[in-house]
Amino acid sequence: MQKTKTLNILIPILSILLAFIIGMLIILLLGKNPVEAIGYLMKGAFGSKTNLANTVVRSMPLIFTGLCTCFAYRCGVFNLGGEGQFLAGSMAAITVTLLIGHEGWWVTIVAVLAGTIAGGFWGLLPGILKTWRGLNEMITTIMFNYVATLFMGFLYTTALREGSVPQTAPVPDATKIGRIISDLRITWGIVIAVVLGFAIWYFLFYTSKGFQLRAVGFNPIASSYNGLSVKKYMIAAFVVSGAVAGLGGAADILGTQFRLISGYGGGYGFDGVAIALIAQLHPLATVAVAYFFAVLRVGSTTMQVGTGVPTSVIDIIQALVIIFAVAGSSMLYLPKVKTFITNIFEKKEVK
Amino acid sequence: MNEILRMEHISKQFGDFYANKDINFDVREGEVHTLLGENGAGKSTLMNVLIGLYQPSEGTIYLHGKKVQIDSPAEAVRLGIGMVHQHFMLVEAMTVMQNIILGDKRFKGIFIDHAARRKEILELSWRYGLNTDLEAKITDISVGAQQRVEILKALYRGAELLILDEPTAALTDIEVEGLYSVIDKLKAEGKSIIFISHKMREVLHVSDRVTILRAGKTIQTLIASETDGKELANLMIGRDLVECDYEKKESALEPVVELKNVDYNKTSKHNGLNGVTLMVRKGEILGIAGVDGNGQSQLSQIVTGVTMAEAGEVMLKGCKVGRVTAADFIDKNVSHIPEDRNRMGLVGNMTVEENLLLKSTQKCDFCDLNGWHLKKKAMRAYSEKMRAKYDIRCQGMDQEIRSLSGGNQQKVILARELEAKPDLLVAVHPTRGLDIGATRYVRDNMIAARDAGCAVLLISADFDEVLQLSDRIIVMFEGKIMGEYSGKNPPISTISLAMAGK
Numbered sequence: 001m002q003k004t005k006t007l008n009i010l011i012p013i014l015s016i017l018l019a020f021i022i023g024m025l026i027i028l029l030l031g032k033n034p035v036e037a038i039g040y041l042m043k044g045a046f047g048s049k050t051n052l053a054n055t056v057v058r059s060m061p062l063i064f065t066g067l068c069t070c071f072a073y074r075c076g077v078f079n080l081g082g083e084g085q086f087l088a089g090s091m092a093a094i095t096v097t098l099l100i101g102h103e104g105w106w107v108t109i110v111a112v113l114a115g116t117i118a119g120g121f122w123g124l125l126p127g128i129l130k131t132w133r134g135l136n137e138m139i140t141t142i143m144f145n146y147v148a149t150l151f152m153g154f155l156y157t158t159a160l161r162e163g164s165v166p167q168t169a170p171v172p173d174a175t176k177i178g179r180i181i182s183d184l185r186i187t188w189g190i191v192i193a194v195v196l197g198f199a200i201w202y203f204l205f206y207t208s209k210g211f212q213l214r215a216v217g218f219n220p221i222a223s224s225y226n227g228l229s230v231k232k233y234m235i236a237a238f239v240v241s242g243a244v245a246g247l248g249g250a251a252d253i254l255g256t257q258f259r260l261i262s263g264y265g266g267g268y269g270f271d272g273v274a275i276a277l278i279a280q281l282h283p284l285a286t287v288a289v290a291y292f293f294a295v296l297r298v299g300s301t302t303m304q305v306g307t308g309v310p311t312s313v314i315d316i317i318q319a320l321v322i323i324f325a326v327a328g329s330s331m332l333y334l335p336k337v338k339t340f341i342t343n344i345f346e347k348k349e350v351k
Numbered sequence: 352m353n354e355i356l357r358m359e360h361i362s363k364q365f366g367d368f369y370a371n372k373d374i375n376f377d378v379r380e381g382e383v384h385t386l387l388g389e390n391g392a393g394k395s396t397l398m399n400v401l402i403g404l405y406q407p408s409e410g411t412i413y414l415h416g417k418k419v420q421i422d423s424p425a426e427a428v429r430l431g432i433g434m435v436h437q438h439f440m441l442v443e444a445m446t447v448m449q450n451i452i453l454g455d456k457r458f459k460g461i462f463i464d465h466a467a468r469r470k471e472i473l474e475l476s477w478r479y480g481l482n483t484d485l486e487a488k489i490t491d492i493s494v495g496a497q498q499r500v501e502i503l504k505a506l507y508r509g510a511e512l513l514i515l516d517e518p519t520a521a522l523t524d525i526e527v528e529g530l531y532s533v534i535d536k537l538k539a540e541g542k543s544i545i546f547i548s549h550k551m552r553e554v555l556h557v558s559d560r561v562t563i564l565r566a567g568k569t570i571q572t573l574i575a576s577e578t579d580g581k582e583l584a585n586l587m588i589g590r591d592l593v594e595c596d597y598e599k600k601e602s603a604l605e606p607v608v609e610l611k612n613v614d615y616n617k618t619s620k621h622n623g624l625n626g627v628t629l630m631v632r633k634g635e636i637l638g639i640a641g642v643d644g645n646g647q648s649q650l651s652q653i654v655t656g657v658t659m660a661e662a663g664e665v666m667l668k669g670c671k672v673g674r675v676t677a678a679d680f681i682d683k684n685v686s687h688i689p690e691d692r693n694r695m696g697l698v699g700n701m702t703v704e705e706n707l708l709l710k711s712t713q714k715c716d717f718c719d720l721n722g723w724h725l726k727k728k729a730m731r732a733y734s735e736k737m738r739a740k741y742d743i744r745c746q747g748m749d750q751e752i753r754s755l756s757g758g759n760q761q762k763v764i765l766a767r768e769l770e771a772k773p774d775l776l777v778a779v780h781p782t783r784g785l786d787i788g789a790t791r792y793v794r795d796n797m798i799a800a801r802d803a804g805c806a807v808l809l810i811s812a813d814f815d816e817v818l819q820l821s822d823r824i825i826v827m828f829e830g831k832i833m834g835e836y837s838g839k840n841p842p843i844s845t846i847s848l849a850m851a852g853k
Contacts, residue, residue, distance in 0.1 A: 208712040208722035215709060219698040225657060225689055226709050227678035 007332065007341070008280045012289070015278070015324030023317035027309050037309045044302025045295040051302075053184040057256060059294035061086065061265075063193040064248020065272025066279065066286040067200055068241045072123075073281050074204060075237030076217035081126060081141030083269020084148035085119040085242040089249025091152055092118030094168055094260055098160055103172035111175065112250045119246010120239045122148065127238030131231045137238075145269060156260040170258040177255035189251035194287060196244065201283040213237065245269070274318070278325045293318065353380045354416070355543050356401075356512055361410035363396050370396040372567045374410070378512060378543045383534060385546040385554045385575070387587055388564035389642065389812065394547050397564070398514055401545075402427040402434050433505025434514040439497050441489045448472065448485040451504045475506050479536045495526030502533065506542075513537065514545045519553055520621060520644075531557060549587070549642050551580040551851040563587055584847040588814050597798050599822050599838045602635035605669070607775045607806035608654055608685075613663035615649050617830070624649050625830040626663070631775065636797065636807040638821025638838070641850055643812040646830035648690060651779045651810055655687040656680030668774065681710060686773035688764055688781050690810075692757070696764045699753035703745050704734040706752045706763050710771070741766040742792070758789030765796055776800055779810045794820060814850075818843070828852045 024034035045055045065082040072079035079085075093115035100107050126140040155168060162169040177187045204210040216223045216233040224230045249265065257264060275293055279285035300314035331337050356378040363371040371393045378384045386394045399405045401412065403421040412419055414430055421427050427434075441450050452468050469485060476482060481499045489497060498518060505513055515534075519527050534544060534557055548554050554561060558575040563586045570586050609630040616623035621644045631637045639647055652658040653665060656677045665672040667683055677687075689695035697706050708730055712718060717733070718725050734748050741762045745755055752760060761781070768776065778797060782790040797820060801807050811817050817824060824841055826833040826849040833849040836842060 206725050206727075208718050208725060211705065211712050211725065215698045215701060215705070218700040219694075222695050222698050222709075225655075225677055225687065225695045227676070227681040229676065229678065 008282070011328040012278050012280065012285070012321075012325050015321050015328055016292070018324050019317045019320035022320055023313055026313055026316065030309060030313075032307050032309050037303050037307045037313075040303040040306035041296070041299035041314070043299075043306075045299035047302070049184065051298065053186050055291070055294045055298045056190055057185045057187075058298050059291045060187075060190045060193050060256070061248050061252045061268050062271055062275060062290035062293050063190075063197065063287050064251070065245055065268045066275035066290045067193075067197060067272075067283060068245035068248070069273045069276035070279065070281050070283055070286045071200055071204075071244060072237050072241035073276060074217050075213045075233055076220060077127075077130070077234055077237045077241070078138045079123065079126075079141050079238060079241050080138050080273060081123065081144050081242070081269065082245045082272040083265065083267075084141070084145035085122045085245035086249040086252075086268050087145075087148040087152055087265050088122035088242075089115035089119040089246030090253040090257075090260065090265060091148070091155055091249075092246070093250035093253050094171065095155070095160065097171050097175050097254070098169055103174035105174070107172075107175045108177060108254060111254060112247065115250025115253075116243045116247040119249060120243035122246065123238040123240075123242020124235070127235045130238075131234050149266075152260055152264065153262075156262065160260070167261040168259045171254055175254065176258065177251060185256070187251070187255035189255040192251060193248070196247070197283050197287040200244075204283065245272070274322045278321060280325075280329070354378070355380050355414065357413040357416075358397070358401065359411050359413070361397065361400060361412075362408045363393075363400055363405055364408040369567050371400070371407070374564070374567075374569050376562055376569065376572075378545060380543055381538050381541045382559040383538060383544045383546050383557050385548060385558040385561045386564060387549060387554055387561055387583060389549060389587060389814075392564040392587075393567040394564055395516070396567075398434065398516065398545070398547065402432055402514070428508050428510075431509055431511035432514070433508060433510025433512070435498065435501040435505060435516065435518060437517040437520055439501050441497060441500060443489045446486055446488055447483050447492070447500050450489060450500060451485075451507050455508070472503065472507060476503055478540070479503075479506065480533055481506075493526070495522055495529060498522070498526075498530070499533070510542070512543045512545070514547070516547045517549075518546070519548070519550065527553070551583055551853070554583065555580060580851055580853060581844060581848060584851050585844065588847050588850075597794075597819060600635060600801070601822060601839075602632040604633035604635075604804075606630040606632050606666075607668060608808070609664075609666040610653070610660075611664040611666070613653060613660045613665065615646075615653060615658065615661050617661070620829040621645065622649060623830045624653070624660075627827075627830070627832055628663075629825055629832065629835075631806040631808050633774075633806050634801060634804050635822040636801050636809055636820050636838075638817035638824045639808070639810040639827055640814055640817040640824055640846060641812070641827035641833075645827045647779070647810045647812075647827060649830075650827070651687070651690065651777055651808075654775070654808060655685055655777050681771075684771065684774040686768035686771050686776045688761075688768055688776070688778040690779035690783075692760055692764055693753070697752050697760060700751060702749045703738070703743065703752050703755070703763060704730060704748040707734045707737050707767055709767060737766040737770065758785045761785060761789065761793060765793060769796060769800055772803075773800070773805055776805050776807045777810070778807065780812060781809070782811075782813065782816060814847070826850055 024038065027034040027037050044051060046052055065086055068082040068085065069079060093111040096111045096114040097107055100110065122144060126137050126144055129135040129140050130137045157166045160168040177189050180186050180188060204214060212228050213233050216228055216230050220230045271293060275289045276286050279289040296314050296318060300311040303309055304311050354377055358374065358376045361371055361374040362369060374397060376397065386397065388394050396405065400407045401421065403423045403426050406422065412421060419430060421430065442453065448469065451472055452463065472485060481503050483496055483499050483503065502513065518530060522530065537544060546557060555575055560572055561575050561578070561583065562572040563570040563583065565587065611628050613624055613627045617625050624646045627650065629637070639650065641647060649658070653660050656675045656679055659675065693699060698709065708717060712725060713722050717730050731748060737743065738745070738748070743762045743766065744759050752763060781793050781797065785793065797807055797809070809817065809820055818841060822838040824836045824838055824846065826846055828850065829852065836846055
C-alpha cells in the first residue's frame with residue numbers, strides 16, 4: 001500500500017537526520033564547530049574528482065555484502081556470514097590467480113568465478129546445518145566468519161606468503177579488473193555491483209521464483225502448505241547470498257586491494273547487515289545506503305584531518321542511524337503509533 | 352457447605368464479540384465443580400478473568416463473601432487461587448524443588464533456606480500424596496509427575512481454590528487414576544477445585560457439580576450424580592435440530608481419496624490417528640465430527656500431503672501414495688482450507704493479490720520465460736476478477752492481507768482453493784471465527800463445489816456445521832473412528848455420545 005511505501009522511505013531518512021543532529025551535538029560538546037565539521041565531511045566525500053571516485057570505490061564491497069544480507073533475509077534466513085563469504089571469495093580469487101601463474105583477462109574471469117563459487121560454498125555449509133540439523137544460522141554463520149578469517153591468516157603468513165612481510169603476492173597487472181577511466185580508481189566492479197542490485201530487485205519482485213522465495217521468508221509454514229519446498233528455497237538463499245558476497249570479495253581483491261594482508265575485509269560483513277536493515281531489505285535502497293556509508297567513511301577522515309574531530313564520531317552517527325531505523329520500524333507495531341499513522345493517512349485521503 | 356467463590360454476571364467483550372456473557376458461577380468449599388463446554392465456549396476466558404489475566408467488562412467476583420478485584424495473576428495467588436494450566440508453566444532445566452520455590456515472595460533475603468523449604472514441600476507432598484523427587488530435573492520426569500509438581504507449586508503458594516485446566520489431556524490412564532486420588536485428598540482437606548474438561552466420562556467421575564457453558568453463556572448447573580453423559584452431551588452441544596437448508600446427496604461415484612488403516616503418532620490420544628479407514632467419493636461431502644484435538648488435524652495433514660502416514664495406505668484417485676509433499680497433492684488437484692488461516696493459509700505480510708496467486712505464479716497465464724518474468728497486468732486483472740467474484744472487501748489489491756478481517760481473509764483462501772477446480776477439497780474449520788454472512792457464503796461455495804463433482808472432506812469442531820453440510824458423517828474420538836452415519840436425518844444423540852467416546 002501507499003502508506004507502507006511512504007513509511008519505508010520516511011523512516012530511514014528521519015533516522016539519518018536524527019543521527020546527524022545528535023552527532024553534531026557531540027561535536028559541539030567536543031568544542032568544535034559542527035557545521036565546519038560536516039563541511040569537511042562533505043568536502044572529503046565529494047570535494048574533488050578523486051574524492052568522489054574514492055567514495056564510489058569504498059562503496060563497492062559494501063554494496064555486495066549489503067545485497068548478500070538483503071537476499072538472505074528476504075527468504076527468512078538470517079545470514080550474518082557475509083564477512084566470511086566475502087573473504088572466501090577474495091581468498092579463492094587470489095589463490096586461483098597465483099596458482100595459474102599466467103596473467104590476462106581470462107584469468108580474471110576464472111578468478112571471479114572461483115570467488116563466486118567459494119562464497120556460495122561458504123554459504124551452503126551453514127545452510128545445510130540449518131535445514132537438516134536445525135542449527136541456528138545466526139550462530140553458525142558467525143562461527144564460519146572466524147574460520148574464514150583465520151584461514152586467510154594461514155594464506156598470507158604461510159601458504160601464499162611473499163617474502164618477509166606477512167602478505168600474499170599482488171594480483172598481476174593484466175589480471176586486475178580494469179578501471180573505467182584510467183586516472184580514477186573506479187573499476188568495472190562497481191558496475192557489476194549496481195547491475196547486481198538491479199538484478200536482485202528484478203528477481204525478487206518480477207519473477208515467480210523470487211515471489212515464492214519472499215513467501216517462504218514471510219511464512220514458511222503457509223508456504224509449505226501451499227506446496228513450496230521451504231528447505232530448497234532456504235538452501236538456495238544461503239548459496240546465492242554467499243555467492244553475492246563471494247563475488248564482491250573477488251571484485252575487491254582483483255580491483256582494489258590486490259593482495260591479502262592482515263585485517264583485510266574486516267567489518268564489511270556487519271556493515272552489510274546494517275546497510276540492508278536500514279534499506280528495509282530493498283535491493284535498490286541497499287545500493288544507495290551502501291553509498292551513504294561510504295560517504296561517511298571517506299568523509300570522516302578528511303573531517304579528522306581538517307577539524308580534529310575524531311572519526312569515531314562518524315562511527316557513532318552510523319550506529320545511531322541503525323538504532324533509529326530499527327527502532328522506527330518496530331515502533332510501527334505499537335498500537336498507539338499505528339492508530340496515529342492511520343489517522344494521518346486517512347485525513348489525507350479525505351482531503 | 353460454605354461458598355468460597357461466586358462470580359456474578361461476568362461478561363468479557365473483545366471488540367464486538369462476547370467471549371463471556373452474563374455468566375454466573377460459584378464454588379463451594381471442598382467440592383469439585385466442573386466447567387464443561389466445547390472449544391470456544393468461554394471456559395478459558397472465564398478462568399483467565401478469575402486468575403487476573405483479563406479484566407471482566409462487567410460483573411463482580413466474591414471470594415469468601417467479600418467483593419474482590421483481581422487485577423493481576425500475583426493478586427490471584429495472594430487470594431489463594433492457583434491454576435494448573437493445560438500446558439505446564441515449568442522451567443525445564445531446573446529441578447522440581449527450584450520450580451516450586453520459584454517466585455516465592457513470602458521470604459525476603461539473599462539466601463534461600465533450603466532445608467526449611469524442603470521440609471515444607473515434603474509435608475505438603477506427603478499430605479496430598481503428590482510424590483515427586485525434589486532433586487530431579489523437570490525434563491527427566493514424566494508428564495504426570497510434572498502435573499504433580501504444578502499442583503504442589505500451587506499448594507505451596509497457599510492455594511485454597513485450584514483450577515485444573517484439562518488436566519487429563521496429556522496423561523496416561525494410570526496417571527489419570529493417580530490424579531483422581533490426589534483430587535480426592537484435596538477435597539478431604541477442604542480445598543476446592545474447578546475442573547475444566549470436555550470429556551463426559553471423567554467429568555461424571557470426579558465432579559460434584561457441573562456447569563455447562565455454551566457460546567459464552569451459562570446453560571445450566573447440574574449435580575453430577577443426578578445426570579448422565581447423554582444429558583450433558585446434549586446440553587454441551589445444545590441441539591435443537593437446526594433446519595437444514597442444503598439438499599443432501601448420496602454419491603455412488605468413485606472415491607477420490609481413500610485411507611486404509613492409517614496410523615500416525617498412534618500412542619497419542621489427542622494428536623494421532625489409530626487405524627483410520629475412510630474414503631471420500633466424488634460429489635459428496637464427508638463430514639468429520641468430533642471434539643477438537645482427537646486427531647482431526649493429523650487427518651487433514653495426511654490427506655493434503657503435509658505429513659505422511661506412518662502405517663497404512665493412502666490412495667489418491669486410485670493410485671497408492673508413497674513419499675509425497677504438499678506440492679504433489681496440489682499437482683493432483685487437491686485443495687486445502689487449512690485449520691489456522693493465518694499460520695498455514697496466508698502469508699500475512701504479503702498483499703491480497705500475492706496471496707490469491709500464491710500457488711499459481713508458475714502457470715503460463717501469469718508468467719513468461721518459464722517463470723522469469725511475471726505478467727503483472729494479467730495478475731492484477733485476475734485478482735480484481737476474484738475480488739468481484741468472491742466479494743473480497745479490501746482497500747485494494749496491494750493491501751497487506753493481515754489487515755483484512757477474518758471473513759475476507761477466508762474468502763481469499765476460498766478463491767484461491769476453489770478456482771483451482773479441485774477434485775478433492777479438504778476444509779478444516781472453514782467458518783471458524785466468521786460472522787453469519789461470511790459463514791453462509793463459505794458454506795454455499797462448498798455445496799457448489801460438491802455439486803460440480805468435487806469430493807469434499809469437511810472437518811469441523813462446529814457440530815451444527817457438520818450436520819448441515821455433510822452427506823455422510825464420521826465421528827472421531829482419540830484418533831479412532833467411532834462410527835459412520837448418514838447425513839440425511841442423522842441420529843443426533845447417538846452421534847453426540849460417540850463424540851464423547853461412548
